[in-house]
Amino acid sequence: MIEEPTLEQLRTGDSEAYTKIYEAYRDSFLGYARKYELSEEDVLEIYQDSVVKLYENVMSRKLNKLTSSLKTYLFSIGKFKIYEQLRYRKKRVSREESDFKTETFEQSYFEEHQLTERQIALRKHFETLGVRCKTLLNCFYLKGMSLEEIKQAEQYENVNTVKAAKSRCMKQLKEKMIP
Secondary structure, three states, X not given: OOOOOOHHHHHOOOXXXXXXXXXXXXXXXXXXXXXXXXXXXXXXXHHHHHHHHHHHHHHOOOOOOOOOOHHHHHHHHHHXXXXXXXXXXHHHHHHHHHHHHHHHXXXXXXXXXXXXXXXXXXXXXXXXXXXXXXXXXXXXXXXXXXXXXXXXXXXXOOHHHHHHHHHHHHHHHHHHHOO
């Protein structure tokens, strides 16, 4: 068990305090979340989003007083986000028929056009991303949806969360592309 920083320390934006929290609770959160049958990438993404939400709640003073440990508070955010992901997955299954036409178009486009080695690598690495990242990037880049439209369609909390998630997804993809 770590000595948890106080809310006052966290309000200063002390990156060391947030890093300490992130690293101290990551493995136990990943272990907890495995029972929900989500991919390792999705669980890690949920954990990262939970830490970001903790930061937002502290900085906006939405969180003024802890009635539990910081770990418990962080895990409750994560648990909510897991349930949100599971609801999203269930809803996505019902949308698969309409998405099938889009996927068929994308497949036929890729089959009809000669792809460069870089495009082939990009496609391969894109497929290794988590479901949320693939959906978000597809919505933004292929479907041309605005951040506000993505927020509504994919049930993100706000546009800033969509921006942060998009940035994180692009960073993951760029890191995979570097040889």
